[in-house]
Amino acid sequence: MFKAEIKSETLKGLVNIISTLIDEVKFTIDSEGMSLKAVDPAHVAMIEMEIGAKAFESFVANETEIGVDLDKIKTVLKLASAGDIITMEQDEDRGRLIFKVGNITRRMNLVDTSGMSDPKVPQLTLSANIGVVASELQKGIRAAESISDHIALTADSESFELSCEGDTDSASLKIDSDNLEHLEASSKVCSLFPLDYFSNLVKAVPSETVVNVELDNDYPVKLVFSLADGNGSVRYLLAPRIESD
Amino acid sequence: MFKAEIKSETLKGLVNIISTLIDEVKFTIDSEGMSLKAVDPAHVAMIEMEIGAKAFESFVANETEIGVDLDKIKTVLKLASAGDIITMEQDEDRGRLIFKVGNITRRMNLVDTSGMSDPKVPQLTLSANIGVVASELQKGIRAAESISDHIALTADSESFELSCEGDTDSASLKIDSDNLEHLEASSKVCSLFPLDYFSNLVKAVPSETVVNVELDNDYPVKLVFSLADGNGSVRYLLAPRIESD
């Protein structure tokens, strides 16, 4: 059983983040809230999201799982105006999820979750830890876009840098520790990542959100941030590209 | 003979409505105003429009007919800013229509109207009569768009509903009589219509316009509304899709 009310902006924020990685998703639900773990089809990135009951205007649920097609939820979001409350209710008998926005009712079949296994999220300890607002990451991505398919993240004790190197051109964005939320890096670390994955995720994060970047040498990067006014959290892991020279 | 001045917004409103159905149109003109009757090439929908002389800033005409290409009038409208007055004048000697917008003069050949016969508009008496603002119809259409090619209109004594049913999903928008301008339906009536025709017309209606919907069981729907600040009127008939099960 699951019935909840949520602000359309909050639901939109969640969906934007998840849909950078996958189209269909399994939410695990209990009385405390919803959670999901997902990996993209190419196994390059992984997301863990937790949304507490307080992120909702109202939330009543027993333990259950629902599989949903995110594109369908996006069509519901298009029917809502800013400030609208969206009601979601599981219709267990018919295997449906029912959305209500004002005087509109939208029913959709749930996606079969039997083939969706929970990915195992590796426990990583990464030596550098940087707190940076998403807008700065977004600016670094825009600078990189015309130059290369990869972006390097580098941190040392004084600054955090996004950079990329093409055949004839290069671009970099360097942020001094003064302009970071925090910076912990005992030695210099650097890893290279696929720009498209990094860009898709970072552009889906609201620009004023502080993102915690955990980084090491030729290791995955972990991006941790909160959403839904602090009532939800995301951990995103992206595999590095190891250059073989 | 025909010479008139009209606000660009008013002309744009007329053209938007008519061009949902046809590209070339014959206006019948006399000293009282202009009118047109047209049916779309597939004979699914029909429109009757009357625009009184008062819809114009100035209007002088003898009985005449002019055939115009609506796409060309749209190019003239793009040259006008909000608040501009557009002058239209028939050049009978050369078979042209001359538009003036500020210091721009735009001359266009008239379309030959000899092959354009006036469609016969059927007189229909439909049992349900609903007054609803266009914005609600537009909202119902948006909800239907991803689900089906058809939209059902249903009325009973208590509410008016737009709904559609797909293979796995459904959507509906229900409006209680309290939120309608008026509702007269002695018994429940329902007909199914092609979504594209219905959508094209309804989206061309200014969102705050009250549309009078006349409905019956498996019968055409008649949409009646005014335009040009009440100085013009439209009657639109759309054939139903009869389901053969």
Place this chain on the structure above:
Amino acid sequence: MFKAEIKSETLKGLVNIISTLIDEVKFTIDSEGMSLKAVDPAHVAMIEMEIGAKAFESFVANETEIGVDLDKIKTVLKLASAGDIITMEQDEDRGRLIFKVGNITRRMNLVDTSGMSDPKVPQLTLSANIGVVASELQKGIRAAESISDHIALTADSESFELSCEGDTDSASLKIDSDNLEHLEASSKVCSLFPLDYFSNLVKAVPSETVVNVELDNDYPVKLVFSLADGNGSVRYLLAPRIESD
């Protein structure tokens, strides 16, 4: 040696004008400022631009030439917000140009200028001279766009006119001398020009800029205007289309 700071809007204004004609450009630089001469690949139009050192926030240079790819400068401009100052510096050792916008550094290889010869700009004395704001030229172009590939410019002692004639339609914009900045035309002159070239340039000129149009019969048109708050100037020559009837 070349190092300069420039407002992003000023740099954008220059690039927009030049890129209507060519993709790669050679700037000739000395301590007084920058200049360029360029002809389009089809030899239909020619541009001469001079940008004085005062157009820059700071400007230090010895005599040098730099070849740049305008598309790359456009990607730098996209990284700047209105009001941002862009720093440009030549890295002579590595044949690079280095742009800085805030905390972003963008390095690009210079384009080889050895094959770029300066076109010889013909000295023309044209009998009519018209001063007109760019917005009026832009309006005349919009009126012409759906009708023909050519636009006629006509001046006599009383007015300046942009017009075009299609098979069935025509459009014209006539500006009385009262609404021109100035008008000198002892007799009537008229030439026909390719609409695409004329349109691309005129649309790149800020709408409030006064353009000096020099015109004659079946002769090139010369458009002269200033940019960068009067600290730069452009002379643009466009070949006429001579009708052979």
